[in-house]
Amino acid sequence: MSTATLFLLALGLGLAGWIAGRSRAWAFRKSVGPRQLAALPTYHAWYVALWIVVPVSLFAVLWSIISPSLVLQSVLSTSAAADLPAFGFQRDNLLREAQAVASGASSGVFNDAARPLIEPFRAAISYYNIVGVVAALIIGFVAGAYAFLRLRPDFTARTRVEKAVMAALLIASLVAILTTLGIVVSLVFETYRFFEMVSPLDFLFGTMWNPDPMSSASDPDATRYGAIPLFWGTIFIGAIIAMIVAIPLGLMGAIYLTQYANPKLRSWVKPALEILAGVPTVVYGYFAALTIAPMIRDVAHAIGITSASSESALAAGLVMGVMIIPFVSSMADDSITAVPSAMRDGSLAMGATRSETIKRVLIPAALPGIVAGIMLAISRAIGETMIVVMAASTAANLSANPLDSMTTVTVQIVAMLTGEASTEHHTTLSAFALGFVLFLVTLALNFVALRVVRRFREAYE
Amino acid sequence: MTVVHENLEDTTAKMGARNVSVYYGDKKAIDNVSIDIPTEYVTAFIGPSGCGKSTFLRSLNRMNDTIPSARVEGEITLDGDDIYTSGMDVVQLRARVGMVFQKPNPFPKSIYDNIAYGPKIHGLAQGKTELDEVVENSLRRAGLWEEVKDRLEDSGTALSGGQQQRLCIARAIAVDPEVILMDEPCSALDPIATAKIEELIDDLNGSYAIVIVTHSMQQAARVSQRTAFFHLGKMVEYGRTSDIFTTPLEQRTQDYITGRYG
Ligand SMILES: Nc1ncnc2c1ncn2[C@@H]1O[C@H](COP(=O)(O)OP(=O)(O)OP(=O)(O)O)[C@@H](O)[C@H]1O
Numbered sequence: 019m020s021t022a023t024l025f026l027l028a029l030g031l032g033l034a035g036w037i038a039g040r041s042r043a044w045a046f047r048k049s050v051g052p053r054q055l056a057a058l059p060t061y062h063a064w065y066v067a068l069w070i071v072v073p074v075s076l077f078a079v080l081w082s083i084i085s086p087s088l089v090l091q092s093v094l095s096t097s098a099a100a101d102l103p104a105f106g107f108q109r110d111n112l113l114r115e116a117q118a119v120a121s122g123a124s125s126g127v128f129n130d131a132a133r134p135l136i137e138p139f140r141a142a143i144s145y146y147n148i149v150g151v152v153a154a155l156i157i158g159f160v161a162g163a164y165a166f167l168r169l170r171p172d173f174t175a176r177t178r179v180e181k182a183v184m185a186a187l188l189i190a191s192l193v194a195i196l197t198t199l200g201i202v203v204s205l206v207f208e209t210y211r212f213f214e215m216v217s218p219l220d221f222l223f224g225t226m227w228n229p230d231p232m233s234s235a236s237d238p239d240a241t242r243y244g245a246i247p248l249f250w251g252t253i254f255i256g257a258i259i260a261m262i263v264a265i266p267l268g269l270m271g272a273i274y275l276t277q278y279a280n281p282k283l284r285s286w287v288k289p290a291l292e293i294l295a296g297v298p299t300v301v302y303g304y305f306a307a308l309t310i311a312p313m314i315r316d317v318a319h320a321i322g323i324t325s326a327s328s329e330s331a332l333a334a335g336l337v338m339g340v341m342i343i344p345f346v347s348s349m350a351d352d353s354i355t356a357v358p359s360a361m362r363d364g365s366l367a368m369g370a371t372r373s374e375t376i377k378r379v380l381i382p383a384a385l386p387g388i389v390a391g392i393m394l395a396i397s398r399a400i401g402e403t404m405i406v407v408m409a410a411s412t413a414a415n416l417s418a419n420p421l422d423s424m425t426t427v428t429v430q431i432v433a434m435l436t437g438e439a440s441t442e443h444h445t446t447l448s449a450f451a452l453g454f455v456l457f458l459v460t461l462a463l464n465f466v467a468l469r470v471v472r473r474f475r476e477a478y479e
Numbered sequence: 480m481t482v483v484h485e486n487l488e489d490t491t492a493k494m495g496a497r498n499v500s501v502y503y504g505d506k507k508a509i510d511n512v513s514i515d516i517p518t519e520y521v522t523a524f525i526g527p528s529g530c531g532k533s534t535f536l537r538s539l540n541r542m543n544d545t546i547p548s549a550r551v552e553g554e555i556t557l558d559g560d561d562i563y564t565s566g567m568d569v570v571q572l573r574a575r576v577g578m579v580f581q582k583p584n585p586f587p588k589s590i591y592d593n594i595a596y597g598p599k600i601h602g603l604a605q606g607k608t609e610l611d612e613v614v615e616n617s618l619r620r621a622g623l624w625e626e627v628k629d630r631l632e633d634s635g636t637a638l639s640g641g642q643q644q645r646l647c648i649a650r651a652i653a654v655d656p657e658v659i660l661m662d663e664p665c666s667a668l669d670p671i672a673t674a675k676i677e678e679l680i681d682d683l684n685g686s687y688a689i690v691i692v693t694h695s696m697q698q699a700a701r702v703s704q705r706t707a708f709f710h711l712g713k714m715v716e717y718g719r720t721s722d723i724f725t726t727p728l729e730q731r732t733q734d735y736i737t738g739r740y741g
C-alpha cells in the first residue's frame with residue numbers, strides 16, 4: 019500500500035514539476051523570444067518532471083524492499099518481542115500473524131501469543147510510512163529544484179529528454195532479455211537437481227520413458243528416464259510429418275498468391291490464411307482426434323494394416339502441419355513481395371519464364387524470410403501440445419511407423435508437472451530437464467538456421 | 480501525325496511498329512505510333528517526362544505484359560513476324576529482344592551467375608568451359624572484364640552503379656539478342672560511367688539493333704544516328720539525329736531541343 023502511495027506521490031510531484039518547468043520556460047520565451055530558446059517549453063517541462071519522477075520512483079522501489087525489515091527490527095527491539103521463542107517456525111508464524119493484522123491484511127489472530135505484537139507492528143508501520151513519504155518528498159523536491167534551477171533559455175532540454183527516452187527504450191529491451199535469462203537460470207537450477215538423481219547420460223540416451231511417480235523419491239530408476247522416445251516423437255511429429263505438409267503447401271500458396279493470383283483474390287485469401295493462425299489449437303485437436311485419426315485408422319485397416327491404432331503420430335502431424343501453414347506462407351509471402359520488382363522484371367526481360375524467375379531469382383532473394391518462417395513454424399510445432407495430447411496419446415513409443423501412437427516432449431512436461439508426485443519428486447523434476455533440453459535443441463536449431471541463411475542468402479540492395 | 484524526314488537512306492527494319500497504341504486501363508499512353516527500328520543504327524527516343532517513351536519501349540519486347548492493366552493495339556513485328564500473335568513465344572521473344580533498365584538491377588547473385596543466368600535458362604552453353612567462355616566474352620564486350628575478372632564470385636550488387644549497369648548490359652548480351660532496348664541506362668550514373676556506357680553502345684552498334692531512351696540531348700546526339708521525338712503519347716518527328724537536332728521540321732521538336740519545355 020505504501021509503495022503505491024509513493025508512486026502516486028512521484029507522479030503528483032512530477033506533474034507539479036512539469037507545470038513549474040513549463041511556466042518557467044514560457045517566461046524565458048517571453049523575455050528572450052522563441053528563437054532564443056534552445057528547446058520547446060514542453061521539453062523543459064519534461065526535463066523537470068523526469069528529474070522528479072525517476073528518483074522518487076527508484077526510492078519507492080528501494081523503500082518497498084527495505085522498509086519491511088526496518089519495521090521488523092523496530093518491533094523486535096520492543097519489550098513485547100522479548101517473550102517470543104528465540105528462533106524457528108513458531109517465532110516466524112507469530113510475527114507473520116501479528117504483521118498481517120497490523121497492516122490490515124487479516125482481521126484476527128489465531129495464536130494468542132501474537133496479540134501483544136500487533137500494537138508495536140502498527141506503530142512501526144505507520145512510523146515508517148511517514149518516514150517514507152517525507153523522504154520521498156525531500157528527494158522529489160531536491161531533485162526537482164536542481165532540475166528547475168538548471169533551466170536557462172539556452173539549456174538543451176531537448177537532447178537531454180531524448181537521452182532519457184533512449185534509456186527507457188534500452189531498459190525495455192533489457193527487460194525482455196533479462197526475463198529470458200531468468201527463465202533459463204531457474205530451468206537450469208531445477209534441471210541440475212534432476213540430474214543429481216538421474217545421470218544425464220541415461221536421460222539423453224535411454225530409450226525407455228516410463229517414470230513411476232509411486233517410486234521412492236530419493237532413489238529413482240534411471241532406466242525409466244530415457245528421453246529419446248520423446249525427442250524422437252517431437253521431431254517425427256513436429257519437424258518431419260508436419261513440415262512435409264506445411265513447407266510445400268505454405269510455400270506454394272505464397273508463390274501462387276504473390277505471383278499468379280489477381281489482386282482481388284489475394285486480398286481475400288491472404289487474410290483468410292492468416293486467420294488460420296488464430297484458431298485455438300484445441301479446435302485443431304478436436305479435428306485431429308475426431309476426424310483425421312479415425313479416418314487414418316479406417317484407411318489403414320481397409321488396406322490391411324490391422325495394427326493401426328486410433329491414436330497416431332500421422333494424424334497429429336498432419337493436422338499440426340495444416341495449423342502451421344500460415345506461419346510458413348505468411349512470412350514467405352512477405353519476403354517474396356519485398357523482393358524489388360526490378361529483380362523480377364530483369365529476369366523476365368532475359369526471357370525467363372515465370373516459374374524460372376521464381377525459382378532462380380525470387381526465392382533465393384527471399385530465402386532469409388522464408389527460412390525464418392519455417393523456423394518459426396518448427397518452433398511452433400515443437401512447442402505444440404494440445405493436438406498431440408488429443409490425437410497421438412501420451413504413450414512414449416520409439417517407432418518410425420507414423421501409424422503408431424507417440425508422444426512428445428511438451429506433452430510429457432505437462433504430464434509430469436500435473437502428476438500426483440510432489441514438487442520435489444524426480445518425476446516432477448524431470449519436466450524441467452525435458453524443458454531445458456528442448457530449449458537447447460530449439461536454440462541450436464535457430465542458430466544453425468541463421469548460419470545457413472547467412473551462407474546462402476542473396477542480398478539485394 | 481508523325482513527321483518523317485524524307486532524306487533517310489534505305490535500311491533493313493529489324494523491328495517495325497504499325498499504328499501502335501498502348502493503354503493503361505482506359506488511359507491511352509501511346510497513340511498510333513508507327514516506326515521502323517533499323518538494324519544498322521542506334522535509335523534514340525527523346526521527349527518530355529511522361530510522354531510514353533518507356534511504355535513504347537516496353538511494348539517492343541512485351542514487358543508490358545507484366546502490367547495487368549496494360550493493353551497494346553496495332554502491330555509490332557520482329558523480322559516481319561507479329562510479336563503479339565498468340566503463336567509468339569514471349570520467352571523466345573525476350574531472349575531475342577533484350578532490355579536494360581533505368582536503374583541497374585543485377586540479380587543478388589555472383590557476377591558470374593548474373594551473366595550465366597540467361598545462357599543457362601536458354602541452354603546456350605554446354606558444359607562449364609563453354610559457359611566460362613560466354614561469361615568472359617560478354618564481360619569483355621561490356622568492357623567490364625578487366626575490372627572484375629579476379630572477383631567473379633563476388634556479388635553483383637557489390638559493384639559500383641556504373642559497373643552494375645555494364646554488368647546488366649553484359650547480362651543482356653550473353654543471350655546473344657538481336658535487339659537491345661535501353662531505358663535511360665545512364666540516368667543513375669556519373670559522367671565517367673556514362674561515357675563508358677556510351678562508348679560501349681558505340682562498340683555494340685552494328686552487331687545489334689539498339690534503341691535507347693534518354694533525357695539527355697547530348698547523349699542522343701553522341702550515340703544515336705536516328706532520333707524519334709515523342710510528345711503526349713504521340714511520335715511527333717522521326718529522322719536522322721543530326722537533322723532532328725539542327726533542322727527539326729516541327730515546332731514542338733524545336734521547342735523541346737532548345738529547352739523551352741520538357
Ligand atoms: N504501370 C502503369 N500504370 C498506369 N499508368 C502508367 C503506368 N506506367 C506508366 N503510366 C502512364 O503512362 C504515361 C507514359 O509513361 P512512361 O513511363 O511511358 O513515360 P516516359 O516517357 O518513359 O517518362 P519518363 O521520361 O519520366 O521515364 C504516363 O502518363 C504514366 O503516368
Ligand SMILES: [Mg+2]
Nearest residue numbers: 532533534662
Ligand atoms: Mg521512362
